[in-house]
Amino acid sequence: MVANNLDSYFESFINRKSVFIDKHYLQSSYTPDTILHRDEQIKAIANILAPLLKLERPSNLFVYGKTGTGKTVTVRYTTAQVHNVAEKHSRPVKICYLNCKLKKIADTEYRLIAELSRMFGKAIPPTGLPTDEVYNIFFKALNSKEQVVVLVLDEIDQLIKKAGDEILYNLTRINEHLEKAQVAIIGISNDLMFVDNIDPRIKSSLSEEELVFPPYNAIQIQEILNSRKEKAFRKGAIAPGVIEKCAAYAAREHGDARRALDLLRVAGEIADRLGSNRVNIEHIDEAEKKIEGDRIIEIVASYPKQFQVVLYSIFLLKKSHQDPLYTGEIYEVYKQLCKKLAVSPLTQRRISDILAELDMLGLINAKVISKGRYGRTREISLSIPVNTLPKVKEILESSLHI
DNA sequence: GTCAATTCACATGAAAGAGACCACGGTCTAGTG
DNA sequence: CTAGACCGTGGTCTCTTTCATGTGAATTGACGA
Numbered sequence: 001m002v003a004n005n006l007d008s009y010f011e012s013f014i015n016r017k018s019v020f021i022d023k024h025y026l027q028s029s030y031t032p033d034t035i036l037h038r039d040e041q042i043k044a045i046a047n048i049l050a051p052l053l054k055l056e057r058p059s060n061l062f063v064y065g066k067t068g069t070g071k072t073v074t075v076r077y078t079t080a081q082v083h084n085v086a087e088k089h090s091r092p093v094k095i096c097y098l099n100c101k102l103k104k105i106a107d108t109e110y111r112l113i114a115e116l117s118r119m120f121g122k123a124i125p126p127t128g129l130p131t132d133e134v135y136n137i138f139f140k141a142l143n144s145k146e147q148v149v150v151l152v153l154d155e156i157d158q159l160i161k162k163a164g165d166e167i168l169y170n171l172t173r174i175n176e177h178l179e180k181a182q183v184a185i186i187g188i189s190n191d192l193m194f195v196d197n198i199d200p201r202i203k204s205s206l207s208e209e210e211l212v213f214p215p216y217n218a219i220q221i222q223e224i225l226n227s228r229k230e231k232a233f234r235k236g237a238i239a240p241g242v243i244e245k246c247a248a249y250a251a252r253e254h255g256d257a258r259r260a261l262d263l264l265r266v267a268g269e270i271a272d273r274l275g276s277n278r279v280n281i282e283h284i285d286e287a288e289k290k291i292e293g294d295r296i297i298e299i300v301a302s303y304p305k306q307f308q309v310v311l312y313s314i315f316l317l318k319k320s321h322q323d324p325l326y327t328g329e330i331y332e333v334y335k336q337l338c339k340k341l342a343v344s345p346l347t348q349r350r351i352s353d354i355l356a357e358l359d360m361l362g363l364i365n366a367k368v369i370s371k372g373r374y375g376r377t378r379e380i381s382l383s384i385p386v387n388t389l390p391k392v393k394e395i396l397e398s399s400l401h402i
Numbered sequence: 403g404t405c406a407a408t409t410c411a412c413a414t415g416a417a418a419g420a421g422a423c424c425a426c427g428g429t430c431t432a433g434t435g
Numbered sequence: 436c437t438a439g440a441c442c443g444t445g446g447t448c449t450c451t452t453t454c455a456t457g458t459g460a461a462t463t464g465a466c467g468a
Contacts, residue, residue: 110447127447128425304450327412350451352413368413372461375411 019237019268019279026232026265028258031076036227037220038074041211045078048209052082052093052148057182060172060206064192065213068256071188072154074213079150079186092147094119100159107159109167113138116151120144135170142174142181149183156187157194165198172205215255221247224257225264233268239280242267246284263287293388299361300392301399306346310354312396313337314364314382324379327352341400355380 024030035042051058065071079095086093096119098106106112113134114124120141124134142149151171153159160168174183187206198206216224225243246267250260264279266287271279300311313334317325331348338345346354355378359366365383370376384392396402 108448125425127423128445130446133446306450346450347452348412349414349453353451356413368458370459370461371411372459373408373410373463374461375409376458376460377412 017234017277019233019271019277021234022232023265023268024232025228026261026268028261031073031080032228034227035070035074035077036224037216038070038213041070041074041213042078044209044211045075046082049078049082049150052150052184053086053089053091055091055093055146055148055182057148057175058150058184059208060184061186061209061211062207063186063188063211063213065190066192066215066254066256067190068250068253068258068260069213069215070257071213075152075154075186075188079152092145094147094149095152096149097152097154099154101155108163110134112153112159112163112167117141139174139177142183143178144180146180147182149181150186151183152186152188154188155190157189157191160194160198165202168202168206169199172202216251216257217255218244218247218251221250221255221257221260225260228261229264232265233279237268237271237278239278241281242279242284245281249284249288262291266291289385289387292385293391296363296384296388297391297395299363301395305343305400306350307354307358308396308399309337309341309343310334310351311358311363312400312402314380315393315396318382324381326377326379327355328377330355330380341402352378 025032045061048061049058063071063075076097079097083093083095096116098112098115100106100112106115110127110129110131113131114126117124117134117138120138122137122141124137156168168185168187171183171185185206222243225246229238229243243264246260246263249263250256253259263284264287267279267283270283270286270290271277274283276283300308310330313330314325316337317329317333327348331351334351335345337343355364355366358364359378359380363382363384364380366378366380368376369379382389
């Protein structure tokens with residue numbers, strides 16, 4: 001009897017079809033051939049980049065917009081098109097795309113310039129050289145022949161936040177030192193306020209042109225999902241209402257198309273795993289939970305020990321009472337925990353920063369409040385969904401050997 | 403009761419140190435012809 | 436003679452510490468009605 005069941009299980013496993021045809025159409029790395037609802041922006045970027053083809057320097061461009069509004073895709077698409085045309089007419093045009101958020105690659109001045117130099121075929125060691133040496137190498141590489149170079153700096157706000165705005169100053173003034181080559185910069189930022197915090201001189205030269213990407217609305221997201229659905233899923237693998245629900249979820253999160261695509265993909269994976277031959281609305285809810293849970297688990301597992309100790313201290317405190325926690329309390333528990341674990345405790349100053357970072361990561365909710373006479377502090381609560389809580393705790397305990 | 407001064411418990415900033423990692427050039431050492 | 440091992444120096448980067456300054460409302464206490 002049992003054997004029979006197993007048999008039929010395997011039979012059905014073989015016969016079971018995946019809801020997907022090709023998943024990669026749903027991944028954020030995929031650049032579609034046509035970009036929906038961004039005609040205006042494409043036209044604007046094309047206009048700005050057009051002088052490239054006459055070997056004139058295009059204006060620097062600054063692109064803003066929240067995450068998942070298609071900034072990166074649109075810029076990459078347009079620059080690729082320009083590059084194609086330039087190549088056809090053998091114009092020396094080079095596009096350098098760099099994502100400044102990638103850790104260990106382009107998140108400091110040195111690394112950025114080093115990475116750019118590498119794109120010109122120069123080998124730069126990951127460390128050990130003075131920064132101006134690397135600048136020199138970069139200059140020489142640029143100036144080696146007549147060409148127009150477009151530097152696309154994605155998530156440029158992250159870079160500035162970490163490394164200061166001196167880089168931009170140097171880059172925007174780079175043309176003054178170059179005789180043969182010319183450089184234009186396209187900066188892409190998620191942070192709309194970011195430009196207000198940089199040096200006005202840099203601001204004026206960097207954002208000769210500006211372009212804002214408004215969020216997609218739910219209907220536009222639906223259309224985007226529908227256009228990808230055709231290629232990614234088998235016919236009829238999506239139950240009615242699923243696309244709408246996905247779009248609604250994403251529209252709630254400031255029109256984030258990337259999120260909608262992720263959601264759809266994960267929902268498909270869940271449907272596959274459950275042996276369903278159709279993606280249903282319940283799968284979307286599951287996917288929503290899974291995405292959030294996975295993100296949190298990954299963060300918790302990959303962050304340094306001290307972060308984990310702090311987080312575990314919050315766990316301990318949370319168990320004992322339900323009121324919001326304060327920095328001082330957490331620090332006391334943290335110190336004891338350190339003693340128990342034979343970890344050397346950090347200062348309260350540092351813990352304050354760590355708490356702020358945990359807040360940024362969305363693991364905790366920290367709000368600076370003033371309790372009047374009783375001082376100023378952070379009011380802290382965990383913001384990890386209840387269903388991932390045990391898993392997170394497990395990870396912490398195994399990683400800290402508790 | 404009203405109002406400004408006080409006060410608390412941290413937040414927030416700036417600067418500097420420690421330690422890891424790395425390149426480069428000079429010196430030493432062992433193997434080779 | 437030469438390739439490779441082994442320093443010392445000088446550079447970046449991350450994580451911390453130290454020192455200094457900032458902050459917002461409950462509390463306090465003087466003042467006037």
